[in-house]
Amino acid sequence: GENVEQHPSTLSVQEGDSAVIKCTYSDSASNYFPWYKQELGKRPQLIIDIRSNVGEKKDQRIAVTLNKTAKHFSLHITETQPEDSAVYFCAASKGGGYQKVTFGTGTKLQVIP
């Protein structure tokens, strides 16, 4: 089955700096890669996703890059703000409606004011 690894497990940045979280996946058939943000005690919220037919996607301060050959993808958050502090999970899926999503181990991001 799919295995998703995520690094780092914790990340502290100063407000205004950038944060980068990296993930690798094992199943070359995976073609859909969502990123979720989870605040303490709350549900995961989708923040951005990317499909395997593109290499990069950007939404305001958030961007995701995908390298299919190397089977890794990354989340980039620029101009970080304290409200960005949360746990971020990457995930991988084969994309079909019934296909399960495999989550990474999570990164706790702390943005220091």
Place this chain on the structure above:
Amino acid sequence: GAVVSQHPSRVICKSGTSVKIECRSLDFQATTMFWYRQFPKQSLMLMATSNEGSKATYEQGVEKDKFLINHASLTLSTLTVTSAHPEDSSFYICSARDGSGGSYNEQFFGPGTRLTVL
């Protein structure tokens, strides 16, 4: 946006009892629902995939007789933890996928249920 509700949000029960958790898609039809378990400071661990009208597919290591899943309608799936024990205490989260619109359908998560077994 799509809304998924989960009930109850918190439950405390005695060891040996059974607990039922409901997951509902409020404004869309969910052909597929997923049940996850999350321990403190850990990732979401998929327990099972539930398709409407068929038996759930359980992940390796998840006891299907202990965690009963029913997906009787396109808007409701239930997870019953049978004969609960303290080690079953965890945060259980469901998610639902809209059955329309193609392959890359976003999962919408419920708010989770905190189960504490005494």
